[in-house]
Amino acid sequence: MRPFDYQRAEDAAGAVATVAARPGAAFLGAGTNLVDHLKLGLTEPDLLVDVTRLPLDTVEELPGGGLRVGATVRNSDLAGHPAVRRDYPVLAMALLAGASGQLRNMATTAGNLLQRTRCAYFQDVTTPCGKRTPGQGCSALGGYTRYHAVLGASEHCIATHPSDMAVGMAVLDPTVVVLGAHGTKRLAFEELHRLPGEEPWRDTVLEHGDLITAVEVPAVPAARTSLYRKVRDRASYAFALVSVAAVLEVDDGTVTDVRLALGGVAHKPWRARRAEQVLRGGPATEDAFRAAADAELADAHPRPGNAFKVPMARGAIVASLRELAGRQQEHR
Incomplete structure (x- = not known):
């Protein structure tokens, strides 16, 4: 593993400014996806900015109905929240279907949305992969495809998004609240993730330094x-x-x-x-x-x-x- 710097964020704006100013920096939440990638050599950030201590770990009921889910709310806590179980059973069920209990106790809302593909070729640095390294092509084409896409794929990538929670969220039409270098922006959930097209390395529309701070789920x-x-x-x-x-x-x-x-x-x-x-x-x-x-x-x-x-x-x-x-x- 390459050496890297570590910094604990004191506030969201400071975290965004730090990461945005350093091309090799990345946010660190629970690390259930990122740490795996560090071990596998898939990513080599030179700075990790820890955002787990920011006050983004609450679920709030909104005045007109619906919920505001903080970015660092743990998956287990969200699945067990009374309002989620009552009003959005699809979301609670999706969360409980994902990973093990130990991982759900660690994984965060934002981290779950931003996890990367579990394609075997993406995770194996000895095989060409255009998602990992732009321009390398897709080793899955003509290879092992049991877990791969049947909709929306391209000749550059046929991997799938691994999140259960994100699928449960998708039917609720939430809004993703993002803090970036130029202020706060709000994205319709359906706009957050991308299809591979000719740029499979871009999983989302987020820019470097953008930090998800909350997901707002409307009353449905x-x-x-x-x-x-x-x-x-x-x-x-x-x-x-x-x-x-x-x-x-x-x-x-x-x-x-x-x-x-x-x-x-x-x-x-x-x-x-x-x-x-x-x-x-x-x-x-x-x-x-x-x-x-x-x-x-x-x-x-x-x-x-x-x-x-x-x-x-x-x-x-x-x-x-x-x-x-x-x-x-x-x-x-």
């Missing part, structure tokens, strides 16, 4: 009827092959509100807007759910090693919507 009444379904190779501590975050509201057999996001299938949490459009205002039936899933997956481009993800995603979408529709029927 329909989210009380929601769930997170994760399909994986083993029952615990495994990344999703496919996951679904689903919100569904049905009135007299008609879909009045629906929100869907997929994980394990794209470079970013994949908001299934096409499926939502097919469902909204239509019947809450099995045939409608299948038609919506087929519409969303029509542009899927699987590889030989992950073609199973398309029918798996279709089945997970349909099963999730069927379960939520059934719950509402039972409560009538």
Whole structure:
């Protein structure tokens, strides 16, 4: 490991100024992703600015409804927060599906959103990887692709975003509050993460020195009827092959509100807007759910090693919507 400097931030503005002024600097939160990358030689910052002691570790209920989640709120604390469990079960379920209990006790909200891909080629410095080193190409093309993307990929990268929490967040349309060198800016959650395109090394739209300080989740009444379904190779501590975050509201057999996001299938949490459009205002039936899933997956481009993800995603979408529709029927 290369030597590096360490500095504990006294305030958010000072942390941003320090990192922005030093190209080799990086923020250090819980380190559950960054420290792994230091050990593997994937990143070599010359300064780590520790932001874990900043007052960004609370969950506040907003006056008009919704929550403001501080950047350093631990995943376990967020999953167990009474308001999250009551109003956003999809988020609580997504958090609890991610990693081990030990890691959830350490991992932070912002760190979870900003974790990098777990692609085997990205993590192996002996293989070419354009996400790790611009211009090197993608070793996964023609290689091992079981965990790789079937939507939104490019010839430069077919890796997937590993976060469960981010998929649960995606259906809630939060706002990401970011402090940068030129002040505070607010990003729609869907704008935060990028598809790879020709610049796979850029996971997000954030600039060097930008610090996420909070995520503001609006009131979403329909989210009380929601769930997170994760399909994986083993029952615990495994990344999703496919996951679904689903919100569904049905009135007299008609879909009045629906929100869907997929994980394990794209470079970013994949908001299934096409499926939502097919469902909204239509019947809450099995045939409608299948038609919506087929519409969303029509542009899927699987590889030989992950073609199973398309029918798996279709089945997970349909099963999730069927379960939520059934719950509402039972409560009538």
